[in-house]
Amino acid sequence: MPIVETIEKKDKMHLIADNVKNVISLLGEDVNREGLLKTPERVADALQYLTKGYAEDPEEILRGALFKEKYRQMVIVKDIDLFSLCEHHLLPFFGKAHVAYIPNGYVTGLSKLVRVVEVYARRLQVQERLTTQIKECIQNTLNPLGVMVVIEAKHMCMQMRGVEKQNSITTTSDFTGVFNQQKTREEFINLIKKSPLL
The missing domain is CATH 3.30.1130.10 (GTP cyclohydrolase I, C-terminal domain/NADPH-dependent 7-cyano-7-deazaguanine reductase, N-terminal domain)
Known part of the structure; x- marks a missing residue:
């Protein structure tokens, strides 16, 4: 069983957001500036929506x-x-x-x-x-x-x-x-x- 199947949705959201935050920082941006404060969570939410097909059986x-x-x-x-x-x-x-x-x-x-x-x-x-x-x-x-x-x-x-x-x-x-x-x-x-x- 893939590890992602054992992670609660809320916990998965936080894990993705933390990694997105690291990526933004590595790109040279200030993750604490106003325009980027909620970006990690928004990206995490968007990625989960855009890949929701994994949870469905066609x-x-x-x-x-x-x-x-x-x-x-x-x-x-x-x-x-x-x-x-x-x-x-x-x-x-x-x-x-x-x-x-x-x-x-x-x-x-x-x-x-x-x-x-x-x-x-x-x-x-x-x-x-x-x-x-x-x-x-x-x-x-x-x-x-x-x-x-x-x-x-x-x-x-x-x-x-x-x-x-x-x-x-x-x-x-x-x-x-x-x-x-x-x-x-x-x-x-x-x-x-x-x-x-x-």
Whole structure:
């Protein structure tokens, strides 16, 4: 069991805040000046919120809303806003996820697909793994005929530092089952490109 699982939330908050305070001091700032007095606690609170996905089980979320259904065509939830932290620099990346599956006897609540994206995004991530984790969770839990996930995101570690390319967008995709067929993938891509009707 990871040591963090045995630490009370309040104690964890204090430990993170103390370490943030040390980092600020090592950067050359005065941790006692007015503008920084509450910064360690604010950062600790923000980090716990931004990584709250570790405390949630995405498969359980899907299983909590499973319904028998004969529908066997594509189900798509597109333009799901996501925010995550790059595990390499702890800088944000953000964008949109597009999720599709073709049911095989069961469907899940549409909001549950959004929550699965949210749970995995609220962890330290790389976009490639995030894409695959969402796909595998849906495939393993719903056992559909196929799943496809596409994520488009901007990475602050590429825009604020490093190559500093402010307009770069990273796209990742992963798929299973019937989405191995080019025709099915193309149908999905064409549908997510369409302008919303509402």
